[in-house]
Amino acid sequence: MLSRTADNLFWIARYIERAETKARLLEVGSRIALLPSAAGYRNEWDSLLQASGSAIGFGKKYGEAVQRNIESWLFFDRDNPSSVASCITSARESGRIVRTALTAQVWDALNSAFQELRQLERTPRSELELSRLTEWTMRHAALVRGTIDATLLRNDGWDFLNLGFSLERADNTARLMDVKYYVLLPRVEYVGSGLDNYQWTTLLRAMSAHRAFHWAYGGEVTAAKIAHFLILNPQCPRSLITCVESMTGHLERLARGYHRSTEAQTKARALQAELAELRVEDIFDEGLHEFLSRFIREVATLGGLIRDGYLNGDVR
Amino acid sequence: MAVIKYFNEMYQGDAVRTPYAQLQDWMQSMPAELRQMKQAEAENLFRRIGITFAVYGEGGDPDRLIPFDMFPRVFSAVEWAKLERGIKQRARALNAFLVDVYGRGEIVRAGKIPARLVYQNEAYEKSVAGFVPPKGVYSHIVGIDLVRTGPDEFFVLEDNCRTPSGVSYMLENREIMMRMFPDLFRENRIEPVDSYPAKLRRTLASVAPAKCDRDPTVVILTPGHFNSAYYEHSFLADLMGVELVEGQDLFVEGEFVFMRTTEGPRRVDVIYRRIDDAYIDPLCFRPDSMLGIPGLMDVYRSGGVSICSAPGAGVADDKAVYTYVPEMIRFYLGEEPLLKNVPTWQCGKADDLKYVLSNLKELVVKEVHGSGGYGMLVGPKSTAEQVEAFRLQIEADPGNYIAQPTLALSTTPTFVADGVAPRHVDLRPYCLVGERIELVPGGLTRVALKDGSLVVNSSQGGGVKDTWVLAE
Numbered sequence: 001m002l003s004r005t006a007d008n009l010f011w012i013a014r015y016i017e018r019a020e021t022k023a024r025l026l027e028v029g030s031r032i033a034l035l036p037s038a039a040g041y042r043n044e045w046d047s048l049l050q051a052s053g054s055a056i057g058f059g060k061k062y063g064e065a066v067q068r069n070i071e072s073w074l075f076f077d078r079d080n081p082s083s084v085a086s087c088i089t090s091a092r093e094s095g096r097i098v099r100t101a102l103t104a105q106v107w108d109a110l111n112s113a114f115q116e117l118r119q120l121e122r123t124p125r126s127e128l129e130l131s132r133l134t135e136w137t138m139r140h141a142a143l144v145r146g147t148i149d150a151t152l153l154r155n156d157g158w159d160f161l162n163l164g165f166s167l168e169r170a171d172n173t174a175r176l177m178d179v180k181y182y183v184l185l186p187r188v189e190y191v192g193s194g195l196d197n198y199q200w201t202t203l204l205r206a207m208s209a210h211r212a213f214h215w216a217y218g219g220e221v222t223a224a225k226i227a228h229f230l231i232l233n234p235q236c237p238r239s240l241i242t243c244v245e246s247m248t249g250h251l252e253r254l255a256r257g258y259h260r261s262t263e264a265q266t267k268a269r270a271l272q273a274e275l276a277e278l279r280v281e282d283i284f285d286e287g288l289h290e291f292l293s294r295f296i297r298e299v300a301t302l303g304g305l306i307r308d309g310y311l312n313g314d315v316r
Numbered sequence: 317m318a319v320i321k322y323f324n325e326m327y328q329g330d331a332v333r334t335p336y337a338q339l340q341d342w343m344q345s346m347p348a349e350l351r352q353m354k355q356a357e358a359e360n361l362f363r364r365i366g367i368t369f370a371v372y373g374e375g376g377d378p379d380r381l382i383p384f385d386m387f388p389r390v391f392s393a394v395e396w397a398k399l400e401r402g403i404k405q406r407a408r409a410l411n412a413f414l415v416d417v418y419g420r421g422e423i424v425r426a427g428k429i430p431a432r433l434v435y436q437n438e439a440y441e442k443s444v445a446g447f448v449p450p451k452g453v454y455s456h457i458v459g460i461d462l463v464r465t466g467p468d469e470f471f472v473l474e475d476n477c478r479t480p481s482g483v484s485y486m487l488e489n490r491e492i493m494m495r496m497f498p499d500l501f502r503e504n505r506i507e508p509v510d511s512y513p514a515k516l517r518r519t520l521a522s523v524a525p526a527k528c529d530r531d532p533t534v535v536i537l538t539p540g541h542f543n544s545a546y547y548e549h550s551f552l553a554d555l556m557g558v559e560l561v562e563g564q565d566l567f568v569e570g571e572f573v574f575m576r577t578t579e580g581p582r583r584v585d586v587i588y589r590r591i592d593d594a595y596i597d598p599l600c601f602r603p604d605s606m607l608g609i610p611g612l613m614d615v616y617r618s619g620g621v622s623i624c625s626a627p628g629a630g631v632a633d634d635k636a637v638y639t640y641v642p643e644m645i646r647f648y649l650g651e652e653p654l655l656k657n658v659p660t661w662q663c664g665k666a667d668d669l670k671y672v673l674s675n676l677k678e679l680v681v682k683e684v685h686g687s688g689g690y691g692m693l694v695g696p697k698s699t700a701e702q703v704e705a706f707r708l709q710i711e712a713d714p715g716n717y718i719a720q721p722t723l724a725l726s727t728t729p730t731f732v733a734d735g736v737a738p739r740h741v742d743l744r745p746y747c748l749v750g751e752r753i754e755l756v757p758g759g760l761t762r763v764a765l766k767d768g769s770l771v772v773n774s775s776q777g778g779g780v781k782d783t784w785v786l787a788e
Contacts, residue, residue: 002578160578
């Protein structure tokens with residue numbers, strides 16, 4: 001397939017996944033805002049901006065981090081390239097470019113999300129509950145994913161879409177965890193306290209995984225269990241190992257179909273092998289933040305290799 | 317002002333003309349609510365499928381719908397057979413003309429057409445002089461715009477030899493009518509049009525370049541998704557099962573053109589381009605163009621790739637050259653033209669200019685290179701101020717204008733707010749020229765939805781209709 005087509009498919013998936021993450025982030029924020037505020041707390045919304053990776057852009061435009069402005073910034077603002085509105089618009093535009101590589105159903109899902117978004121934009125904000133916005137986003141992301149899963153030919157295009165989903169999700173899970181550890185928690189002495197656990201639970205909720213977590217582990221919520229769940233447990237749909245396994249699988253399908261391997265396969269397999277060997281104690285020995293930063297870099301490298309190996313048109 | 321009598325394609329007096337016989341009942345038995353429901357359903361289908369044309373930079377919704385009128389326009393088998401012969405004749409002559417003017421120029425030497433009109437034409441492409449494209453075809457898709465003024469009176473308004481658009485509407489209008497009114501298609505024997513994409517692909521494959529020794533790889537070249545006809549480009553690519561490429565997806569290496577794929581370079585043999593000559597190769601044409609493929613023209617001239625329509629084809633469809641098409645038919649084919657031209661005055665000629673300026677109220681005046689219904693004057697429908705303003709424009713640059721009598725365009729019944737009313741229509745059939753000349757029975761009917769308007773362009777409030785050709 002055309003490299004440009006593959007690139008657009010890859011980005012449709014990344015944008016949809018990213019939109020969903022922003023919506024989840026807003027949900028975390030609104031939950032944290034319900035916490036009784038303790039002395040010495042930072043502004044909780046501020047930490048959210050850090051997590052979204054767009055604090056500077058926000059500061060320039062709005063100044064103070066109050067809930068309404070942050071909702072605008074993360075959901076509606078077109079000046080923020082990773083707001084939900086920007087992501088949905090970009091995904092739909094990429095979809096329009098590669099209409100021939102999508103089924104009518106997938107196109108319909110992308111296009112309806114965009115048309116409904118425009119209605120939301122015309123609705124008075126007083127009528128828009130935050131929970132409605134986050135649910136709306138997750139529902140449309142699920143529709144896009146569902147139509148891809150149910151209707152699309154299992155060809156190379158399908159692999160590029162899934163690589164986009166998994167790569168973006170791996171990055172987002174790692175970032176959300178990293179933020180929790182270094183931004184959400186104001187002081188080191190809170191680690192292990194009741195507040196700490198409450199925030200870990202909030203993080204699980206943001207990944208729609210707190211029930212699943214209890215089914216999988218039971219008992220106390222501890223940092224070690226959560227790190228295990230979100231990093232090393234292949235049952236968790238958003239865990240780092242699940243995302244990496246998915247990427248390895250799709251890259252191997254590509255290699256078989258094209259009768260050609262690239263460095264991307266080598267890199268993905270190495271990453272998967274590392275995670276498979278890892279114990280949660282190793283992660284804490286390395287330092288969670290150090291581990292996550294390294295993982296984010298590794299995933300970015302893998303993204304670069306996928307681009308060079310398939311998407312940028314210079315493939316020989 | 318004299319009252320003009322327009323030919324109504326459905327009614328002669330109170331009698332219904334035969335091709336429309338079945339539609340009389342259909343129309344009368346449809347209650348207003350059902351009609352409104354169907355109309356809404358059609359619009360919804362168009363929007364969901366995404367059959368829109370994109371207008372960027374004008375503000376508002378970038379995705380516009382062309383209004384669709386559900387009342388079909390019908391031709392009998394006999395009427396169509398005549399049209400078909402005339403259209404094919406014209407497409408043959410236009411291609412013969414192109415091969416000639418890029419070759420020995422016999423028609424110019426014979427004094428049948430002024431050399432200036434050909435060789436000093438902006439669309440004359442010197443860089444392909446002496447080159448004969450595969451099968452001697454320059455224009456592979458000829459869109460001929462026709463209007464009707466009586467039972468047997470058809471006139472050609474203009475020829476489109478480069479990249480006529482709108483064929484996706486011909487196909488989608490039919491698709492939507494069949495979904496909404498299946499009974500109509502059981503009661504009438506309507507020739508199908510859905511073989512168009514397969515025929516187009518066969519036509520394109522039949523003009524594979526000299527150096528192609530295998531099943532040719534065909535692509536459609538689009539300027540990109542900001543182009544107003546992007547939907548049509550992707551629609552045709554999808555139905556033909558060929559890649560839709562942009563300039564950046566192609567590159568020249570050695571004697572061939574390749575596209576960039578996830579598996580490495582893949583050779584391309586035939587390019588159906590939907591971009592203008594000026595943008596296809598920055599080395600040959602506009603160095604500032606980001607759309608083109610550097611070196612493409614060298615590959616083309618050495619037989620490494622075919623470009624459809626061939627660069628330079630535009631010289632045959634300019635409005636000044638149009639006047640000479642009947643002459644071309646006689647000269648190359650030794651036949652009398654089956655379709656008439658509209659009498660045309662060229663403002664570049666002193667006598668014609670004089671006539672035009674003193675009869676502006678009765679004439680339609682157009683720019684030689686204009687399109688889309690912009691930059692034209694419809695005399696009888698304009699105010700005195702508009703006419704005077706246009707007079708100044710013509711006087712400033714007479715060579716840029718042609719004038720034609722205001723034709724009494726036929727009408728067909730059309731759904732309007734309070735029922736059914738006659739509205740003016742034209743017709744664009746799409747003639748395919750490759751190893752064979754083919755024409756699917758149908759075309760795009762455009763309708764002027766405003767009461768009394770004679771301008772059918774979508775940019776000026778025009779809509780589209782499904783066009784039926786009845787089987788014998």
